[in-house]
Amino acid sequence: MTTTSYTQVELLTLQGPEFRRVSTAPPRPSTEDEIPIIDLSTIDDGPTARKVIALHVRAAAENTGFFYIKNHGIAPELIQRAQASAQAFFEQTEEQKSLVSHAKSAHSDGYHGVGSTQINKKETRDRKETFSLRYNPANDPTVPDPTALLTNTRYSYGDDDFLWKGTAHIRNFKATTLEFYQGRLTLARKMIRIFALALDMPEDYFDSVTTNPGADGLYVHYPGSPEIVPDNVDIDVGIGSHTDIQCVTLLWQDMSGGLQVLSAKDEWLDARPIPDTLVVNIGDFLQRLSNNRFKSTVHRVYNRQTKSRYSMPFFLGFNPDSVCRVVPSCIDGEHSALYEPISCGKWHRDRLALAQGKRIYA
Numbered sequence: 001m002t003t004t005s006y007t008q009v010e011l012l013t014l015q016g017p018e019f020r021r022v023s024t025a026p027p028r029p030s031t032e033d034e035i036p037i038i039d040l041s042t043i044d045d046g047p048t049a050r051k052v053i054a055l056h057v058r059a060a061a062e063n064t065g066f067f068y069i070k071n072h073g074i075a076p077e078l079i080q081r082a083q084a085s086a087q088a089f090f091e092q093t094e095e096q097k098s099l100v101s102h103a104k105s106a107h108s109d110g111y112h113g114v115g116s117t118q119i120n121k122k123e124t125r126d127r128k129e130t131f132s133l134r135y136n137p138a139n140d141p142t143v144p145d146p147t148a149l150l151t152n153t154r155y156s157y158g159d160d161d162f163l164w165k166g167t168a169h170i171r172n173f174k175a176t177t178l179e180f181y182q183g184r185l186t187l188a189r190k191m192i193r194i195f196a197l198a199l200d201m202p203e204d205y206f207d208s209v210t211t212n213p214g215a216d217g218l219y220v221h222y223p224g225s226p227e228i229v230p231d232n233v234d235i236d237v238g239i240g241s242h243t244d245i246q247c248v249t250l251l252w253q254d255m256s257g258g259l260q261v262l263s264a265k266d267e268w269l270d271a272r273p274i275p276d277t278l279v280v281n282i283g284d285f286l287q288r289l290s291n292n293r294f295k296s297t298v299h300r301v302y303n304r305q306t307k308s309r310y311s312m313p314f315f316l317g318f319n320p321d322s323v324c325r326v327v328p329s330c331i332d333g334e335h336s337a338l339y340e341p342i343s344c345g346k347w348h349r350d351r352l353a354l355a356q357g358k359r360i361y362a
Helices: 047-060 076-090 094-099 148-150 161-167 173-198 284-289 344-355
Strands: 006-013 018-025 037-039 064-071 110-112 130-135 214-224 239-242 248-253 258-261 268-270 277-282 299-301 308-314
Touching: 006 239, 037 047, 047 064, 047 173, 076 130, 076 173, 076 214, 076 248, 076 308, 094 110, 094 161, 173 214, 173 248, 173 308, 214 248, 284 344, 299 308
Parallel strands: 037 064
Antiparallel strands: 006 018, 064 277, 110 130, 130 214, 214 308, 239 299, 248 277, 248 308, 258 268, 258 299
């Protein structure tokens, strides 16, 4: 009889360190129940159709907190162009990439080099490089007057001009990057309406807090390993064990593999790439608003191949100044609110400060 052994991962939270038990067994394929595929082809067909989708999303959100979506409305041709733009950017020299270094930004837009981040302080530095684009109301077609937000000192928007100047030599980079960003922002707003239904609230419940949201679109490159590594040999992580900060993440990943998700049974699951799908997962802020009903699950990336891996995540938060509280449907006589109200902006700033080594324990 085989005895399962366990170790643990340590995560930093605003309440202090948290520890999660993790099996030492090799990652295994996920089942359809653990990370299901949800069809969004009827998402624009009316309230009844969306409620059906919401039932599937609720089951996934209360289980592993990860699922795939197909027929999501973002054209494969656009995704291919975005991937090509990402690859063209990362194939540049370090000198060329440094033209858009995050050091030139007040808000961490731009380029972060390999090894410049360490999302889990108890693991290795992240073996990846990124190009990051934060929300700018000037890039949001739904904002009637971007100037009002850009000139309001409460907001930290409008810092991306240097990105386009530093990448002007890459053909169609700006146009493709913004088109892909806008497509994912539209999809994320649709998905947050599905999540409202999944929480037994009206589908427009979150509309007022997604008008000028904290929303980051990234291109990510994981360089290949020097040589092929057997599954039973540990390697430096691509990105360490962590949970996402915001509400919802939409992820496109290439066919390389490497994304691993911690199951409800404390096992690493391979979230295998599936053509024409995006991966969706719950972030910490949505878990907070759901009173822990929805799961923000630990995950990581191991790139065990000699070739590069590319991914394109999109992180949706809420309007920075919107003070959010536990959703009313998640509170009853047996379940009091576990969290105090907090603005999404303060939540995000405090979590980023914590990730940078500033221990802001509440």
